[in-house]
Amino acid sequence: xxxxxxxxxxxxxxxxxxxxxxxxxxxxxxxxxxxxxxxxxxxxxxxxxxxxxxxxxxxxxxxxxxxxxxxxxxxxxxxxxxxxxxxxxxxxxxxxxxxxxxxxxxxxxxxxxxxxxxxxxxxx
Numbered sequence: 001x002x003x004x005x006x007x008x009x010x011x012x013x014x015x016x017x018x019x020x021x022x023x024x025x026x027x028x029x030x031x032x033x034x035x036x037x038x039x040x041x042x043x044x045x046x047x048x049x050x051x052x053x054x055x056x057x058x059x060x061x062x063x064x065x066x067x068x069x070x071x072x073x074x075x076x077x078x079x080x081x082x083x084x085x086x087x088x089x090x091x092x093x094x095x096x097x098x099x100x101x102x103x104x105x106x107x108x109x110x111x112x113x114x115x116x117x118x119x120x121x122x123x124x
Contacts, residue, residue, distance in 0.1 A: 002029040006038065014039075015116045016047040018093075025110040035110035041066065041101040046094035049119040055107045057085040059093065064101035067094045090119055 002024075009021035009028060018039040022028045025035025041047065041064075049069070059068070065078045069092045070085060076096070077083060085091050095101035105111075 004029045015113050016050045017122055018047050034108040037105050039103050039105050041095040043095055047092055048122050049092040051088055051090045051117050052115045054087055054115050056087050058106040059083040060104040062102045064099050065097040066101045067096050
């Protein structure tokens with residue numbers, strides 16, 4: 001059995017600029033086909049627009065609120081919302097609230113910087 005705890009997960013920053021605590025995957029617990037991480041975005045912050053050519057992602061909002069853009073479509077997201085991001089789809093998440101935005105992000109196959117293509121400057 002492999003067991004991890006959020007409190008033990010070391011935060012790191014991904015290419016898209018979000019702070020990640022991987023709960024299962026290559027950095028933490030061994031997984032074969034997916035990864036699970038908590039990502040946080042500070043008030044007024046946003047991820048850098050990007051796409052993953054191979055990876056499908058699920059974003060599940062656990063705290064705060066934001067604005068999700070996938071390709072040309074934008075929607076407000078809040079606690080309890082789950083967003084499906086298909087492989088190859090350009091996407092960006094912006095914190096539009098007055099508190100930290102937190103999501104659980106499930107990636108299949110597991111998240112990898114090598115599968116991440118940035119679509120704007122990190123400062124954008």
